[in-house]
Amino acid sequence: MRGEFDLIRQYFSRTAGESVSLGTGVVLGVADDCAIFSSHHQIATSKDLLVEGQHFFSDVDPFTLGHKALAVNLSDLAAMGASPIACLLGLALPRIDEQWLSAFSKGFYQLSDKYHCPLIGGDTTKSAHDIVISVTVFGEVSPPYLMRNKAKVGDIIWVSGALGAAHTALMLLFKSQEQALSPQESLLLVHTRQALECPEPRIMLGQSLKSLANAVIDISDGLLQDLGHIMEQSHVHAYLYEEKLPIAEALRSLPTTEVREAVLSGGDVYELCFTAPAKFSEDIGILAKHLGIPLTAIGEVVQVSKGEPTITVFDRFHHKVKMMKKGFDHFASSV
């Protein structure tokens, strides 16, 4: 695998070699059969596969793709309140494109530097057709853990950032493959594309929520679907108030039904949704200011009653919103 090794060496061996640390950290990087790291706490780990044509367009900017491949994994650490330790990267490529690799590795390393999450190992190989990116992240956590099954009746439901932009950008990119976008649509794409292609993992927020939240999840598949996991696993029910949902500024001019779909069901968001006791609402407001991240109360946790769905959404007239598809199913649809 000379080709592979040269490739890895050239673009992904910045942390290669031995770097012994006495406390938490990387003991052995890219160079041996395994990488080695150490921690005085528990290890949280997650891995996500990104497949060309399913999770990203073939012509996506490789710099943002490198960023996003790591970001979606760091987002899982954020949802556990974990501090990043290190990551592994697996890359299957149908061909070697040095320009692509160079840009991809730059995007990856920029984010790994930002969150002190060094690349310590992995695997690069050939694929027959698709680019496949597999990242594994490790973070430190200590109990009590920020889990999905601890939401309590009476909790306020919060979401970070603004919703809907990533979904809108995705729809516009689909459309642009079929026909030319109008000037308004092109402008809307400019204003929403960053949210889709360069999501920011909410690492600091996740860590800060350890003393405040009962249950946390990151929104990868859509607010309704992901909040639904908290509700199902906690055996509770959510009331969401549509007029409270933080809508991305760029979407303000869109029709209500489009906005609703984007905000409630749009995936690829990587904001955190969490539930916290009402007594912490003021602290959460202070935290939002401190971190410079909007945190919005969007509903409350109520008792589940038999046969009810796990989430009820009310419009501004307090009428129940008819539920639409909950989120993006990779096996039901395809890019």
Next chain:
Amino acid sequence: MRGEFDLIRQYFSRTAGESVSLGTGVVLGVADDCAIFSSHHQIATSKDLLVEGQHFFSDVDPFTLGHKALAVNLSDLAAMGASPIACLLGLALPRIDEQWLSAFSKGFYQLSDKYHCPLIGGDTTKSAHDIVISVTVFGEVSPPYLMRNKAKVGDIIWVSGALGAAHTALMLLFKSQEQALSPQESLLLVHTRQALECPEPRIMLGQSLKSLANAVIDISDGLLQDLGHIMEQSHVHAYLYEEKLPIAEALRSLPTTEVREAVLSGGDVYELCFTAPAKFSEDIGILAKHLGIPLTAIGEVVQVSKGEPTITVFDRFHHKVKMMKKGFDHFASSV
């Protein structure tokens, strides 16, 4: 991602839910944003991507594929002398085939049970064309680590098991796609196929080598290539004696050149190659008997002299064997 979640639940959630352990072990399995595990030692980790058409044939028995996907990763832990803690599985599938998934998961779990390496999380997603399998393993290690860069002049070079069967099976499977195999070839395939499709990770051997070996690697890309990594990283040179190489029994009737290619350059072996001080040779013989694994002295480590290759192979007349391609390059050839 309802489809995905149902899929994961059905076939890969045997360790789901919470299982708190006080010592080393799994704290939180498949159910949240991250899995959590703990260890009192350092963590060794490795990930390998297996891509359809590159690392396995599309029609391979899914049971053995499930076994092999984990085995090749456990083999990396073995080469570090690590004790398995847990693993993650990422699966990208072009379609849902329940029979395939059922068999794959059985093969995977059978090996994960055998080596106490529970599946604690991962990701299942759709791919456009190829099946891609990404496994990440975690193991416990403590210093001094079994690394590639510690081979010393005077060390004896050892290899476990027998060599060449996997390569021979691979060549026969290639050939069978073009033309019918002769009865002799079919019989040879029967006797070699297990080595290719169901390699046994040398976990116990790796752990036992901690007090004996200076440098260890697992043979995934071929003896010359992988031993070459030890030589390069240790800045030493290897003398290998062809008549000492342990050849798989089934290959005895093949022509010398074919055997030579299979044994020296054939990949997918997952035996351990290691160097150890000569004073430990008797202990290594005892270890081989104790574990029931053949361990064969195949050469020695000598000083590197300027301009020399990293390995010299001598035939039984003590003539230098002309070097052939060192191993399998995924970017230069394809299945």
